[in-house]
Amino acid sequence: MKIVRAKKGQFIVIAALMLSIMIISISTVIYGTVTYFRHERWEEYVTILDSVKTGSSYMLEISLAKYSQAQNPTQNQTILRDNLNQWVRDVRKAYPGFGVDLSYSLATGIRSGYGVSPNYNMGLNYTWNRKVSYSAANATFDMNIASVGLTGYSFSTHTFLKMNIADALWYTTGNQVGVRLVIEAEGPTPVTNLQKGNFLVFRVDGADKAFTLYRYYDSRGHPVKSPTYPALNAYVFELRYSAGSRPTSVNVVVSVRDSRGIQVTGAYSIPASLIIDY
């Protein structure tokens, strides 16, 4: 009887030992796997890459802002090239000892995107005074960091601002007309943070108009209206002004500048079919 008991006891202890070995082995492997990234050395070049990439993107914004704010943007056609030449020199200066070498190429010709086809000249394009108007910049960068043996890191960046003069609403009560605009940035990202002061020009039939700005997301149409009022399913800026009577068409010019300083001017004669009784 005694011998039998001893054998059973040994078995339980051996089983517990084996279980412990399994726990330790599995835990060690799992721990090593999930914490692998912690033992990887943090390389400073990652900071440089990120910083230069974000900075290059801002260079396009700064250049497009300057380009689009000019009376005649084509006079500033070389602004992006000039700024990027300076940026390339300054990046080298900002990270001495790393062997940072940044080069770029500017977009040329037609490139489609966001439902439009900008025809780039030296990385810049403005297509204004239309129902759908936009300003755009596009460039591709190549980066080498000699100190860490990084070569051929390539990234593209583009900046964009588009304004669509969608339609107009006629408010019978109060005799008002609301011109509705949909504005988008690259992404496409709806632009939602514009205030009245961002609308630099609002001209109806050749005359500047005082207006009140309304902002909302338009997701609900009104099919009973005549003509039917379809939902734009977009973030809408409505510029509402007083009118003596219901217009047959609304000849409108709108100029807007976003928080980045990029400007776009649209012009459109809104036809009767797009003036909706509300």
Place this chain on the structure above:
Amino acid sequence: MWKSKSVKGSRGQMRVVEAIMASLIVVSAVVFLYIFTATPSSSTYETGELEKIGHNVLHDIDEQRLLARYIYNSPPEWANLTAALMVSLPTDVYFNLTVYDLNGNAKNNVMVSYGSQQIFTTSKAVASVTYIVPGYKTIYDPRIVVLQLVRG
């Protein structure tokens, strides 16, 4: 009858002893793991961690288009920049930020910092992050942001 009862009792006691021994072995394995999987701390490891945190915070503030605004606005919003960094960094991380132009001239006449400055000279692990900002709106005028970090 008496002998049979005694054998049964002894067998039961042994089972308890065996169970306790087995439990002790398993518990000691878990304790062993706990002790040896504690995060190693060293000044190199700590500096790397702080650099990561610092870079991510600067990058986040920049992505929200706040960094350039704080630096280039007239007058610059140093107090807002300090507040943004304090909110974004862990509470036990002290910082000291300086903005330079490309010629190395400091542009912030106000200290952008948090925590005792003494720690920056006494601590073994001071991390430094360099970040370049090209300009703001239509102005191209690069600034180099140097953020120093230390754990308090």
